[in-house]
Amino acid sequence: MDLSEVAERISQKFTSQSVEVDAASIEKKLRTLVDEFGVNLTEAEKTVSENIAKEHGLESVPRQTSEQREIGTLLPGEWATIEGKVVGLSTPVSPMIKQTGVIADATGAIQFTAWARANAPLLEMGESYRIESVVVDEYRGVPKLNFHAGTTITQSEENITFLPQVTNVADLRPGVACLRVKMVQEWEARHERIFQTGLVGDETGTVKFTTWKGDDAPRLEVGMVYNIFYASVGEYQGRPDITLNGATCVPDEDAEMEVGTGGMTYQGAIINIGPGSGVIKRCPVEGCNRVLSRMNYCPVHEMQNDFRYDLRIKGVLDDGEKAHNILMQREVVETVTGVTLEEAVETAENSPMGMDDVFYRLKETIMGRYFTCTGNDLGDTILVKECSPVTFDKDRHAELLNLLGGEANGE
């Protein structure tokens, strides 16, 4: 390691504390200590760092590289020292990279990249290492460790042992995660590089997975439960997806699992019921299902007089901070409004106002009221799976009285 690298590292440490120190001036100070006074580099680094901290009124040297950190607590932009076990290795995508993989401790796991020019030793699967002065970087929202020229890697004498932390599908964040999931669906691969793609899920929801060709990754079987260790979690259009290359997938032969529909819960008032709500007619042509116009006209299959009735609500659920478009399908509409499809059709066919009658009836029933809706966000609309009215919350009332009353009465 040379002086300029150490100087750069010190400079970066302070940058993370919003203190800008010129690396060249740090290098000069280091050089004085090392060359003129024969101080070893580690001690010189410490001395210079502490002096800069004092100069800028910082209590301590920020983020000491000697400070050992738990992997689960690392944040992008930090420098740290960690001790962990190599739990996954994957093929580097570029000759610039010597090795990529996943390193874990009891608190979490993180991907690492050893750049070719960093000259780090090759890590071995299943071995534990102490990695000093490593940079936590971020690539497409995923935190990563970068081994650079100043990183010191030593193999730990004792192999550390820990149980991997299992994450629920609903709690997935970009990075690396262990899951216990059931293979739900296999999808047709739309890309020649894809080995397998589909949906896995647990009680809390489902997530898309992809395995790319290349590694000898296993093919998952629909209906089987798997323990998946150290899959990489990415994000696409705001939703997590996982990649199984480099992960270990262990089938659990006898396990059974209920896969949850997942989705988020939204609470708010229904402040709009839009056109297209109420009784609608659907095109009967197989696989079409499009909504017909009032004249029974399908945009693709033209006139269809043998239509199928359906019931739905397109509305807006608003919590005062965000307005969500919601779509409720027949079962949900029936439960929430108490109006069944049969009744609605009867009204639509017999009332002088026809389908409008149903529309206004649904509107009068739920407009301006508070509901809790659970469902999946389809991007610009929430497909509501469950919806129930919100009743007056006495606890919230008491809590707010306390929050507001404490000061109002304290005058």
Add this chain to the structure above:
Amino acid sequence: MASEGRFNQQRYEREPARRVFAAEMREATYHFKNGEDEKSPAYVLLPTGERCNRVFIIGSMTQKEKRGEQNIFYNFRVADPTGIFFVTASSYQQEAMQQVSRIEPPAFVAVVGKPNVYEAPDGRIFVSVRAESVTVVEKEMREAWILDAAESTLKRVEHFDQSADAALTQEHYPGTNLDIYRRMAYEALRQIQI
């Protein structure tokens, strides 16, 4: 990636309907447009520091008045525990007008609408709400709304300085006494009988 631009494009986002007590709405005097366009959204700035393009109110419709000869419109009042909202529904809001025509006060109503600030020739400033929808609701919903409005008010008071419109609020409502709004929310909550 060729398709990326499609996802980066900003989607039209519906403005949320703010929960505001009548007493705070009455104090709002500053309104502005976000942009030059005729279609740009117009906002009323709340004294506790939030722009507001739409409101959601639940209260008691106390008075209803039918006005106009050729162009009929309704004026009505909606009372919450802190004061009165002045609401209008004209033929530009066909649906709201038809809904109002069927409601006989007193009744609990849920109103979705857009707030407007008017200046009278004598310089007095009025705030009214142009209704988009008016529905009769149950008493329990009014109480749920009071909780909601109190919670929103508290949030605005607590984030007063960090609000995106903090500077604008300082400029147009200098010396806002946040305690007044805390007390208002507190008194509103106290009126709920349990």
